[in-house]
Amino acid sequence: MTVQELPGAAAYRPTPPPAWKPLTDPAPLLPDPEPYRVLGTDAAADADPALLLRLYTELVRGRRYNAQATALTKQGRLAVYPSSTGQEACEIAAALVLEDRDWLFPSYRDTLAAVARGLDPVEALSLLRGDRHTGYDPREHRVAPLCTPLANQLPHAVGLAHAARLKGDDVVALAMVGDGGTSEGDFHEALNFAAVWQAPVVFLVQNNGFAISVPLAKQTAAPSLAHKAVGYGMPGRLVDGNDAVAMHQVLGEAVARARSGGGPTLVEAVTYRMDAHTNADDATRYRVAEEVEAWRAHDPIRLLEGELTGRGLLGDDGIEEVREAADRMAAGLRERMNTDPVLDPMDLFAHVYAEQTTQLREQAAQLRAELDAERPEQENGR
Amino acid sequence: MSSATVVEAGRPGRTKPATMAQALGRALRDSMAEDPAVHVLGEDVGTLGGVFRITDGLAKEFGEDRCTDTPLAEAGILGAAVGMAMYGLRPVVEMQFDAFAYPAFEQLVSHVAKMRNRTRGAMPLPITVRVPYGGGIGGVEHHSDSSEAYYMATPGLHVVTPATVDDAYGLLRASIASDDPVVFLEPKRLYWSKAAWSPDSPSVVEPIGRAVVRRSGRSATLITYGPSLPVCMEAAEAAGAEGWDLEVVDLRSLTPFDDETVAASVRRTGRAVVVHESSGFGGPGGEIAARITERCFHHLEAPVLRVAGFDIPYPPPMLERHHLPGVDRVLDAVARLQWEAGS
Ligand SMILES: Cc1ncc(C[n+]2csc(CCOP(=O)(O)OP(=O)(O)O)c2C)c(N)n1
Numbered sequence: 005m006t007v008q009e010l011p012g013a014a015a016y017r018p019t020p021p022p023a024w025k026p027l028t029d030p031a032p033l034l035p036d037p038e039p040y041r042v043l044g045t046d047a048a049a050d051a052d053p054a055l056l057l058r059l060y061t062e063l064v065r066g067r068r069y070n071a072q073a074t075a076l077t078k079q080g081r082l083a084v085y086p087s088s089t090g091q092e093a094c095e096i097a098a099a100l101v102l103e104d105r106d107w108l109f110p111s112y113r114d115t116l117a118a119v120a121r122g123l124d125p126v127e128a129l130s131l132l133r134g135d136r137h138t139g140y141d142p143r144e145h146r147v148a149p150l151c152t153p154l155a156n157q158l159p160h161a162v163g164l165a166h167a168a169r170l171k172g173d174d175v176v177a178l179a180m181v182g183d184g185g186t187s188e189g190d191f192h193e194a195l196n197f198a199a200v201w202q203a204p205v206v207f208l209v210q211n212n213g214f215a216i217s218v219p220l221a222k223q224t225a226a227p228s229l230a231h232k233a234v235g236y237g238m239p240g241r242l243v244d245g246n247d248a249v250a251m252h253q254v255l256g257e258a259v260a261r262a263r264s265g266g267g268p269t270l271v272e273a274v275t276y277r278m279d280a281h282t283n284a285d286d287a288t289r290y291r292v293a294e295e296v297e298a299w300r301a302h303d304p305i306r307l308l309e310g311e312l313t314g315r316g317l318l319g320d321d322g323i324e325e326v327r328e329a330a331d332r333m334a335a336g337l338r339e340r341m342n343t344d345p346v347l348d349p350m351d352l353f354a355h356v357y358a359e360q361t362t363q364l365r366e367q368a369a370q371l372r373a374e375l376d377a378e379r380p381e382q383e384n385g386r
Numbered sequence: 387m388s389s390a391t392v393v394e395a396g397r398p399g400r401t402k403p404a405t406m407a408q409a410l411g412r413a414l415r416d417s418m419a420e421d422p423a424v425h426v427l428g429e430d431v432g433t434l435g436g437v438f439r440i441t442d443g444l445a446k447e448f449g450e451d452r453c454t455d456t457p458l459a460e461a462g463i464l465g466a467a468v469g470m471a472m473y474g475l476r477p478v479v480e481m482q483f484d485a486f487a488y489p490a491f492e493q494l495v496s497h498v499a500k501m502r503n504r505t506r507g508a509m510p511l512p513i514t515v516r517v518p519y520g521g522g523i524g525g526v527e528h529h530s531d532s533s534e535a536y537y538m539a540t541p542g543l544h545v546v547t548p549a550t551v552d553d554a555y556g557l558l559r560a561s562i563a564s565d566d567p568v569v570f571l572e573p574k575r576l577y578w579s580k581a582a583w584s585p586d587s588p589s590v591v592e593p594i595g596r597a598v599v600r601r602s603g604r605s606a607t608l609i610t611y612g613p614s615l616p617v618c619m620e621a622a623e624a625a626g627a628e629g630w631d632l633e634v635v636d637l638r639s640l641t642p643f644d645d646e647t648v649a650a651s652v653r654r655t656g657r658a659v660v661v662h663e664s665s666g667f668g669g670p671g672g673e674i675a676a677r678i679t680e681r682c683f684h685h686l687e688a689p690v691l692r693v694a695g696f697d698i699p700y701p702p703p704m705l706e707r708h709h710l711p712g713v714d715r716v717l718d719a720v721a722r723l724q725w726e727a728g729s
Contacts, residue, residue: 083525083526083703130702131526131702132526133704134526134702134703134704135704136702137526137527137699152526152527152528152529153485153488153528154458154486184458185458187457187459187462188458188459188460189459189461189462189489190489215429215430215458216429216434216437217432217433218429218430218455222455223457223458224457289433289434289435290434345704347704347705349705349708351705352696352698352705352708352709353696353698356697356699361697363667363697364696364697364698367696371696371708374714374715375708
């Protein structure tokens with residue numbers, strides 16, 4: 005029997021597929037074609053002077069912190085430091101838009117955001133100094149441990165925000181990641197979960213141009229990283245990451261939206277990494293000086309300073325005062341970092357499990373014996 | 387941290403000192419020059435030449451299609467390598483650091499290790515996965531893992547780790563030439579150790595799976611590999627003063643395991659200590675000790691001992707020297723080989 009001979013076959017007419025419509029309307033999710041700016045536009049006049057001054061103080065402080073931490077690597081006081089110089093506006097805005105009850109999920113580069121959120125400047129450096137994996141209690145400050153494996157913190161932020169909502173708390177999680185980190189599977193899984201669960205999360209991508217040596221064009225073929233939001237069903241916002249006011253505004257809106265049950269947002273901050281990847285990296289191998297200079301002209305501190313002085317909100321004295329305060333913070337940091345942390349090698353066995361295992365008890369005894377055996381020698385040597 | 391003593395190969399023509407990093411780079415270069423199917427891919431391997439500069443110059447010499455900066459995604463990199471190998475290429479993948487290879491673990495375990503078996507031999511995957519591993523370089527969390535036990539527990543993978551400049555070259559060449567997937571573990575703290583080695587007189591490319599006796603002795607065997615080899619060599623020297631004449635076996639390959647060389651050595655000496663820096667519990671040492679016991683039970687004068695890293699997450703750099711097995715811990719174990727039944 006051929007197909008034509010099937011009963012009713014002659015009567016068949018191809019029909020269109022059942023009606024299709026998109027699950028979510030993509031239009032409102034699409035990012036602006038240009039990074040959103042406030043400074044340098046008419047909108048700047050509406051910005052609250054107190055907020056401008058607050059942002060300015062924190063930016064200057066942040067830059068000073070980066071410079072001091074980098075200097076500490078040269079003195080061997082820090083094992084490594086990934087500077088965020090040039091990206092301070094993103095770091096500071098991320099910290100300032102959060103309420104106390106909210107949570108920050110930083111990447112390994114976001115020491116500054118953690119400090120601006122209120123962490124002790126020395127404790128924030130523990131990981132990078134090498135004395136502790138995390139020098140602070142994440143619950144106390146609602147700052148997750150600085151995360152070294154890229155993008156792993158993003159699903160954590162989604163889970164935490166989801167849990168808070170299940171418990172009826174209006175807590176928001178803000179999770180930070182670099183442009184390179186957006187290629188990891190965890191980034192995509194986190195965005196998808198967040199959108200499906202309508203979790204109160206804000207994803208902040210700091211697009212600083214490079215993942216170590218790899219430029220953005222080798223990382224993604226998307227129109228922008230903010231565009232990635234649309235595919236998951238959340239709005240994407242593109243912001244000038246060097247404009248502290250724009251950053252504060254856009255992140256603030258995203259946080260408010262999340263808090264009121266509006267779901268997640270992906271914010272891409274377009275910025276630039278002024279220093280090398282870390283103190284151990286040689287950036288001349290992969291980028292040209294002209295590019296760095298072009299970005300130097302669009303420096304986040306200068307941008308804001310221009311607005312403040314232009315509006316007569318800040319004079320030379322004020323600038324001097326802010327700088328001096330930052331210097332005092334740096335001097336304090338330097339001084340406290342110049343003392344060796346007192347470490348107990350027996351700490352190796354602490355906190356591996358809630359209750360010590362038999363094996364670890366044995367190994368601890370072995371180390372204790374080794375340390376005791378070492379001690380007389382050291383004392384004789386003195 | 388002990389200085390890296392590297393045993394010289396003792397072949398003619400090895401006069402210029404070279405580092406292990408240089409030898410690895412040279413092995414990649416020579417493999418790529420010989421076989422157009424060899425492709426290198428990973429994070430920062432192109433323009434930068436890798437964070438350890440192992441792939442330095444390859445993109446320039448062979449083009450970006452053969453030495454490719456990939457997007458930052460380990461599962462994607464290894465998954466893509468699977469497809470490349472399915473189409474006849476021989477991908478060499480660089481994982482930037484030990485603990486950042488974990489996203490690729492599923493590809494490794496579910497596909498790289500299984501494809502030959504699953505396709506009844508129709509589709510072998512000649513992929514080399516290079517992983518810098520181990521501690522001792524003062525790296526922060528996630529930069530010092532020893533992951534060899536996970537790889538060893540996965541049938542279908544070869545697990546190889548050089549400890550000398552010569553072997554770095556020879557074993558990497560062999561791994562790339564292998565028709566089976568190889569996890570090539572690079573002891574990163576030995577990257578800058580030098581030995582008399584000349585890239586102009588090519589090393590012997592050893593078949594994968596052969597251990598080598600680095601030092602012969604009569605009273606006990608130290609069995610080790612990778613970053614712990616220099617520690618064991620130093621311990622063997624020091625033990626001489628106490629009347630111990632130690633033999634040191636460098637495994638070089640963890641899978642396949644060279645039972646012959648190890649058993650022959652332990653039968654000669656009657657005593658064995660396995661030394662590695664990855665955790666002891668569930669670590670490679672347990673497997674090795676069991677094999678020795680099975681094969682050499684009647685020759686053993688004492689139980690096979692293990693000297694390993696503690697069973698803890700790799701500690702922050704300021705404490706790592708207390709964690710890593712050093713010369714003293716090896717010597718303590720050697721002293722315990724004066725074993726008497728019932729003691
Ligand atoms: C899973 C994982 N793979 C690789 C690395 C090594 N690594 C550390 S930082 C970095 C580049 C990160 O670039 P990006 O996400 O753009 O952040 P940025 O450094 O620019 O802040 C890489 C590849 C890592 N930390 N984690």
